[in-house]
Amino acid sequence: xxxxxxxxxxxxxxxxxxxxxxxxxxxxxxxxxxxxxxxxxxxxxxxxxxxxxxxxxxxxxxxxxxxxxxxxxxxxxxxxxxxxxxxxxxxxxxxxxxxx
Amino acid sequence: xxxxxxxxxxxxxxxxxxxxxxxxxxxxxxxxxxxxxxxxxxxxxxxxxxxxxxxxxxxxxxxxxxxxxxxxxxxxxxxxxxxxxxxxxxxxxxxxxxxxxxxxxxxxxxxxxxxxxxxxxxxxxxxxxxxxxxxxxxxxxxxxxxxxxxxxxxxxxxxxxxxxxxxxxxxxxxxxxxxxxxxxxxxxxxxxxxxxxxxxxxxxxxxxxxxxxxxxxxxxxxxxxxxxxxxxxxxxxxxxxxxxxxxxxxxxxxxxxxxxxxxxxxxxxxxxxxxxxxxxxxxxxxxxxxxxxxxxxxxxxxxxxxxxxxxxxxxxxxxxxxxxxxxxxxxxxxxxxxxxxxxxxxxxxxxxxxxxxxxxxxxxxxxxxxxxxxxxxxxxxxxxxxxxxxxxxxxxxxxxxxxxxxxxxxxxxxxxxxxxxxxxxxxxxxxxxxxxxxxxxxxxxxxxxxxxxxxxxxxxxxxxxxxxxxxxxxxxxxxxxxxxxxxxxxxxxxxxxxxxxxxxxxxxxxxxxxxxxxxxxxxxxxxxxxxxxxxxxxxxxxxxxxxxxxxxxxxxxxxxxxxxxxxxxxxxxxxxxxxxxxxxxxxxxxxxxxxxxxxxxxxxxxxxxxxxxxxxxxxxxxxxxxxxxxxxxxxxxxxxxxxxxxxxxxxxxxxxxxxxxxxxxxxxxxxxxxxxxxxxxxxxxxxxxxxxxxxxxxxxxxxxxxxxxxxxxxxxxxxxxxxxxxxxxxxxxxxxxxxxxxxxxxxxxxxxxxxxxxxxxxxxxxxxxxxxxxxxxxxxxxxxxxxxxxxxxxxxxxxxxxxxxxxxxxxxxxxxxxxxxxxxxxxx
Numbered sequence: 001x002x003x004x005x006x007x008x009x010x011x012x013x014x015x016x017x018x019x020x021x022x023x024x025x026x027x028x029x030x031x032x033x034x035x036x037x038x039x040x041x042x043x044x045x046x047x048x049x050x051x052x053x054x055x056x057x058x059x060x061x062x063x064x065x066x067x068x069x070x071x072x073x074x075x076x077x078x079x080x081x082x083x084x085x086x087x088x089x090x091x092x093x094x095x096x097x098x099x100x
Numbered sequence: 101x102x103x104x105x106x107x108x109x110x111x112x113x114x115x116x117x118x119x120x121x122x123x124x125x126x127x128x129x130x131x132x133x134x135x136x137x138x139x140x141x142x143x144x145x146x147x148x149x150x151x152x153x154x155x156x157x158x159x160x161x162x163x164x165x166x167x168x169x170x171x172x173x174x175x176x177x178x179x180x181x182x183x184x185x186x187x188x189x190x191x192x193x194x195x196x197x198x199x200x201x202x203x204x205x206x207x208x209x210x211x212x213x214x215x216x217x218x219x220x221x222x223x224x225x226x227x228x229x230x231x232x233x234x235x236x237x238x239x240x241x242x243x244x245x246x247x248x249x250x251x252x253x254x255x256x257x258x259x260x261x262x263x264x265x266x267x268x269x270x271x272x273x274x275x276x277x278x279x280x281x282x283x284x285x286x287x288x289x290x291x292x293x294x295x296x297x298x299x300x301x302x303x304x305x306x307x308x309x310x311x312x313x314x315x316x317x318x319x320x321x322x323x324x325x326x327x328x329x330x331x332x333x334x335x336x337x338x339x340x341x342x343x344x345x346x347x348x349x350x351x352x353x354x355x356x357x358x359x360x361x362x363x364x365x366x367x368x369x370x371x372x373x374x375x376x377x378x379x380x381x382x383x384x385x386x387x388x389x390x391x392x393x394x395x396x397x398x399x400x401x402x403x404x405x406x407x408x409x410x411x412x413x414x415x416x417x418x419x420x421x422x423x424x425x426x427x428x429x430x431x432x433x434x435x436x437x438x439x440x441x442x443x444x445x446x447x448x449x450x451x452x453x454x455x456x457x458x459x460x461x462x463x464x465x466x467x468x469x470x471x472x473x474x475x476x477x478x479x480x481x482x483x484x485x486x487x488x489x490x491x492x493x494x495x496x497x498x499x500x501x502x503x504x505x506x507x508x509x510x511x512x513x514x515x516x517x518x519x520x521x522x523x524x525x526x527x528x529x530x531x532x533x534x535x536x537x538x539x540x541x542x543x544x545x546x547x548x549x550x551x552x553x554x555x556x557x558x559x560x561x562x563x564x565x566x567x568x569x570x571x572x573x574x575x576x577x578x579x580x581x582x583x584x585x586x587x588x589x590x591x592x593x594x595x596x597x598x599x600x601x602x603x604x605x606x607x608x609x610x611x612x613x614x615x616x617x618x619x620x621x622x623x624x625x626x627x628x629x630x631x632x633x634x635x636x637x638x639x640x641x642x643x644x645x646x647x648x649x650x651x652x653x654x655x656x657x658x659x660x661x662x663x664x665x666x667x668x669x670x671x672x673x674x675x676x677x678x679x680x681x682x683x684x685x686x687x688x689x690x691x692x693x694x695x696x697x698x699x700x701x702x703x704x705x706x707x708x709x710x711x712x713x714x715x716x717x718x719x720x721x722x723x724x725x726x727x728x729x730x731x732x733x734x735x736x737x738x739x740x741x742x743x744x745x746x747x748x749x750x751x752x753x754x755x756x757x758x759x760x761x762x763x764x765x766x767x768x769x770x771x772x773x774x775x776x777x778x779x780x781x782x783x784x785x786x787x788x789x790x791x792x793x794x795x796x797x798x799x800x801x802x803x804x805x806x807x808x809x810x811x812x813x814x815x816x817x818x819x820x821x822x823x824x825x826x827x828x829x830x831x832x833x834x835x836x837x838x839x840x841x842x843x844x845x846x847x848x849x850x851x852x853x854x855x856x857x858x859x860x861x862x863x864x865x866x867x868x869x870x871x872x873x874x875x876x877x878x879x880x881x882x883x884x885x886x887x888x889x890x891x892x893x894x895x896x897x898x899x900x901x902x903x904x905x906x907x908x909x910x911x912x913x914x915x916x917x918x919x920x921x922x923x924x925x926x927x928x
Binding site for chain 1: 900901902903904905908909912
């Protein structure tokens with residue numbers, strides 16, 4: 001099949017994730033966008049592991065990313081929960097308290 | 101006399117007189133500090149003071165006897181009649197000369213005998229003050245400093261005059277100290293009430309007593325006066341001159357809180373200073389031309405350095421002058437008057453004799469005499485003495501009658517060789533004017549102390565007159581007799597004042613002889629002495645005329661004056677004034693005596709409470725009365741006169757003809773002796789006239805004095821106003837000083853202050869400018885910086901919206917642009 005289709009899919013996922021992060025008002029939605037980005041990066045890593053010259057390192061890195069994504073999702077959900085406790089909403093447009 | 105004996109006698113005298121001089125200083129130091137610690141009610145300071153001065157008197161007496169003994173003074177050869185006197189004294193002189201030659205002497209002889217009266221020929225040239233080794237002992241205590249050729253040192257000069265003055269001053273001071281123990285006894289309290297000072301609520305002023313301080317000041321005064329007499333150079337005389345002035349100031353202003361007393365003290369001191377200005381000019385002239393201040397050098401080893409008396413006159417005692425009028429010069433002498441002193445130029449070569457301009461010598465003499473005018477209250481500086489009566493009576497007795505005011509006369513007598521005939525004429529006229537002023541004012545005053553004060557002025561005028569007309573002995577003789585009878589009279593008046601509870605106005609007294617007999621008859625002795633009364637036509641074999649001391653001295657003065665005016669007819673006034681004033685003196689003195697002690701008591705209150713003074717105050721009266729009566733016993737052949745005569749300057753005895761620029765004739769001893777009887781008779785007549793007139797006016801009340809007062813109202817007023825001298829000096833000096841002071845104030849206020857205000861305004865405007873600069877320039881820069889930073893911050897604040905999605909977009913855009921940049925800038 002070649003490498004490029006995999007890269008393309010990963011890029012599409014990456015961009016979708018970024019757009020999702022940028023446009024969603026829902027905090028959880030933003031987190032989903034983050035997951036999409038990370039998974040897109042994962043696909044890239046696995047693709048290079050199969051079709052590139054980095055061997056198994058790509059797949060190992062991919063495992064690391066999954067673990068880190070999970071940890072980071074936990075932390076992010078904790079933040080979102082705390083945010084909900086304080087503001088009774090998870091609309092990120094309401095999180096503008098750090099404005100100058 | 102051998103040099104060893106001379107030195108031995110000299111050093112004995114030196115130690116005795118130095119101890120007598122310094123003891124009162126020790127007393128002063130103890131009293132001024134110890135008296136404060138001992139408490140106000142303690143009489144010990146008085147006892148210390150009396151002890152010091154009485155010991156001084158004993159030492160002075162020993163010195164006197166040592167001197168008389170060493171000088172072989174035939175003290176008790178007194179004249180019986182005129183011829184016998186001359187013969188007897190000439191015998192004494194001849195015997196003395198015999199002794200003189202016998203000792204094989206020349207310069208090492210000391211203590212030349214008394215010459216007494218009637219020298220014989222005018223050409224008798226015995227050397228005295230300008231060969232001082234023969235009659236004086238001088239030396240140095242301590243050298244203070246050397247300024248080029250001038251050496252300033254503490255010297256002493258001891259001769260017959262010195263020991264006589266010491267004895268007189270210490271004796272009178274002792275009597276007055278004892279008197280003051282009684283007189284000042286109301287100061288022995290913690291709570292003295294001063295009746296002359298009122299506080300603002302109208303009551304009298306209370307203060308602690310000041311008994312110890314009075315005696316401390318008296319001791320300091322005695323120290324100063326004795327130092328003046330002992331001084332061996334004219335500068336030291338000046339130092340002690342000022343010191344007695346200070347003591348007088350302290351004592352006159354003893355009642356400090358009384359305005360009159362403090363004004364009087366200021367007046368006394370300031371008028372003295374006016375005279376001292378002339379004194380300083382004289383000192384400067386003397387320094388410039390003579391190069392030394394000391395009177396004479398008697399140490400044979402240092403005979404190279406001369407004293408003033410040895411430099412101004414030659415070995416015959418005459419001034420060595422040349423030229424006429426303004427160009428006249430005096431040649432200064434060296435080597436004991438044998439050769440003219442020569443100028444030593446820088447390389448040690450002598451270049452001609454030192455010729456001092458004669459007019460400068462006159463100026464120096466007048467300058468020194470100006471100091472004497474101030475100190476001895478002569479015209480025109482006489483107004484301070486009556487005001488000085490504000491001090492307690494013992495002060496008036498000691499300071500302002502017997503000692504301090506006599507210092508001027510003493511100095512004229514001591515400094516006699518330096519005075520040219522013109523200066524002597526000025527002295528005579530000043531004395532003449534003064535004696536008349538003093539006597540005329542004394543006729544009209546009503547305060548008992550004021551009468552005595554004006555009498556003192558008048559008698560000091562007599563002394564100056566005598567010295568001026570060439571009667572050197574007469575002037576100093578009168579000095580000593582006057583000291584005794586005037587202090588006696590002052591103490592008697594103090595006794596009266598004390599007995600009448602501080603009443604001094606004679607118009608409130610009268611009839612006091614019953615209440616105070618001792619005082620009355622002691623005063624009588626004084627009054628007779630000053631009037632110069634005697635029992636005429638009787639001469640006792642041993643003592644001469646039957647008279648008290650004042651007769652002899654006044655007799656001598658009148659004789660000198662008569663001789664002078666007969667030798668210089670144009671100066672006839674110099675005889676008539678003292679003659680008339682002798683009558684006036686007798687008049688006002690007896691007036692005072694009669695008003696105080698006789699007649700009906702004018703004020704019942706005063707008379708009822710009057711009492712005789714306690715014994716501590718009357719005992720000195722007895723002593724002084726004895727001396728006032730008998731100190732001049734034998735007149736001019738007597739012991740006192742002979743003692744003084746040992747010091748007479750050489751040129752006096754022989755007289756002078758056509759002397760100086762004014763061609764004056766000064767009388768010799770012989771010429772005075774010829775006129776003696778005539779002068780004495782006239783003077784006695786006038787004195788009796790005055791006394792009888794006073795008796796008629798004030799005792800028998802034959803004529804009412806009030807009628808005379810109305811008749812001569814203008815004259816009376818003029819005399820009561822003290823010849824309007826105070827008003828005159830007010831217009832001449834005080835008002836111009838006020839005017840100048842107002843100019844100075846105006847200058848200070850409108851020029852100096854204006855300048856200072858200008859400076860301050862300038863400073864203010866500069867600081868204002870500074871502030872504006874600070875605000876507008878410096879602050880603006882700082883503010884602009886801050887604003888710029890703030891603006892930048894605000895501008896950048898815009899980026900921080902706080903919106904999460906926006907931040908995500910920024911991240912994404914930045915990453916993309918970074919990659920694009922990377923790919924563009926680093927193509928492979």
